[in-house]
Amino acid sequence: MTTSHYIAGRWVEGQGSDCISVNDPALGLPFAELMAASVAQVDQAVAAAREALPAWKQTSASQRAAYLRGFAEQLGQRREALITLQMRNNGKPRHEAEIDLDDAIATFNYYADLAEQLPQKNCDVPLAAPGFTARTRLEPVGVVGLIVPWNFPLVTSAWKLAPALAAGCTVVLKPSEVTPLIEQTYGQIADTLGLPAGVLNIVNGKAETGAALSGHNGLDKLSFTGSNSVGSQVMRSASAQCRPVTLELGGKSAIVVFDDCDVEQAVEWIVAGISWNAGQMCSATSRLLVQDGIAEALLPRLQAALENLRVGNPLSEEVDMGPLTSQAQWLKVASYFATAREEGLQCLAGGKALDRDGWFVSPTLYVDVPADSRLWTEEIFGPVLCARRFATEAQAIAEANDSRFGLVATVCSADLERAERVADALDVGHVWINSVQAVFVETSWGGTKGSGIGRELGPWGLSGYLSVKHVTRCLG
Numbered sequence: 001m002t003t004s005h006y007i008a009g010r011w012v013e014g015q016g017s018d019c020i021s022v023n024d025p026a027l028g029l030p031f032a033e034l035m036a037a038s039v040a041q042v043d044q045a046v047a048a049a050r051e052a053l054p055a056w057k058q059t060s061a062s063q064r065a066a067y068l069r070g071f072a073e074q075l076g077q078r079r080e081a082l083i084t085l086q087m088r089n090n091g092k093p094r095h096e097a098e099i100d101l102d103d104a105i106a107t108f109n110y111y112a113d114l115a116e117q118l119p120q121k122n123c124d125v126p127l128a129a130p131g132f133t134a135r136t137r138l139e140p141v142g143v144v145g146l147i148v149p150w151n152f153p154l155v156t157s158a159w160k161l162a163p164a165l166a167a168g169c170t171v172v173l174k175p176s177e178v179t180p181l182i183e184q185t186y187g188q189i190a191d192t193l194g195l196p197a198g199v200l201n202i203v204n205g206k207a208e209t210g211a212a213l214s215g216h217n218g219l220d221k222l223s224f225t226g227s228n229s230v231g232s233q234v235m236r237s238a239s240a241q242c243r244p245v246t247l248e249l250g251g252k253s254a255i256v257v258f259d260d261c262d263v264e265q266a267v268e269w270i271v272a273g274i275s276w277n278a279g280q281m282c283s284a285t286s287r288l289l290v291q292d293g294i295a296e297a298l299l300p301r302l303q304a305a306l307e308n309l310r311v312g313n314p315l316s317e318e319v320d321m322g323p324l325t326s327q328a329q330w331l332k333v334a335s336y337f338a339t340a341r342e343e344g345l346q347c348l349a350g351g352k353a354l355d356r357d358g359w360f361v362s363p364t365l366y367v368d369v370p371a372d373s374r375l376w377t378e379e380i381f382g383p384v385l386c387a388r389r390f391a392t393e394a395q396a397i398a399e400a401n402d403s404r405f406g407l408v409a410t411v412c413s414a415d416l417e418r419a420e421r422v423a424d425a426l427d428v429g430h431v432w433i434n435s436v437q438a439v440f441v442e443t444s445w446g447g448t449k450g451s452g453i454g455r456e457l458g459p460w461g462l463s464g465y466l467s468v469k470h471v472t473r474c475l476g
Ligand code: NAD
Pocket: 147, 148, 149, 150, 151, 152, 156, 174, 175, 176, 177, 205, 206, 207, 208, 209, 210, 211, 212, 214, 225, 226, 227, 228, 229, 230, 231, 233, 234, 248, 249, 250, 251, 281, 282, 283, 379, 381, 407, 445, 446, 451, 452
């Protein structure tokens, strides 16, 4: 049992009714337990954030930047423990756990820099009308609730926490019940740095805790990352109170491979886009669109590359892909294998759970998948790649855009003019050309259509936690 809620600068036991098991997915066994926060504890966390807000928003930008750099440094000092915990609780291969940690560190450092630039953004506004002056002031939105999923716990929380604290907001963070230990690090760091009590609060729990937070009338904003079904509930809570909400939701992204590509390079990109984090990425490029002229050469190599991936326990083996992170996710992916069999899809690789302990599935490839198949249209959130062929550029664009989601896409072509043209025509929030899943803290993150509302990262991520105020003065 771990003490797991950080409220008003103190670690407290959960008083909720749910007991949360923290599992090692490679073994399918629990290694820790904690009690969820009660609704009353969510109230206390929001109240603590509200109480801390006036003083925190008065801190100078450079003071807040110093705290953020402290977070980055302290994450680095906990390096090995955080990598091991992500391997153990998420099932991430070591190199992916390292990338996540480095991403979180870069995020805190980046928003420290942006915090320092905030005072210069306040400026005079020239008016055409005589007799008045006007100036802008960027102010923190206030108390924000942050609800995150389990697939990139360190990173997703950093993408919200760092800009919120930089802006001068106080926060209540609710991590996923699947990975509740990782974000406790942020509370421990807050303790180490002497962050004022109540600026950062962490409450753990399942849906009940999340709903108590997202519906709380003490919040000024909610930022949510997770599934579309929960996202729409969160949006309903926000709409009941006419409160701003940022939603980072699901995806069913395309990777478009033109026939002028180097086959081996394209295979590498395709495999990475579906096997990193065992495909449990909102940005997984799970719909492969391959041009007729390269399909015959590419598909057998892709099949071999997927079959050759080393799948296993990242804590005891050198692996390319670990298990799925939860039993629920494993059952969900298995249900899509059953649907694929019912639909009679042609399976070139995988298509089954692995016959061993833990929540493992094989990297999977279905080809010539009908455009109305559930496997082509729904987010599976596992290493399941579906392929279709196309003849022309226009057809590739139309097929890629034919989705209710619009998070990301990858375009692979030796013809850079064409690649740029296709990137411009894709209705998504982020396009990679001849690269895969390259996320930089300076670029924006977020999607169009059903993939969400708002943007994280870059200056856009910070502006989500800022409110613009104008002060207009009559000179007469
Ligand atoms: P989820 O929606 O089940 O849970 C997300 C969070 O919401 C968890 O903390 C959960 O406890 C909480 N929650 C559950 N019910 C709630 C309720 N009724 N009210 C408020 N909060 C509630 O999602 P998940 O399974 O943890 O994560 C996978 C999903 O997240 C996928 O759809 C994936 O695409 C999406 N995702 C999106 C991005 C992005 O940037 N767009 C990034 C990562 C994950």
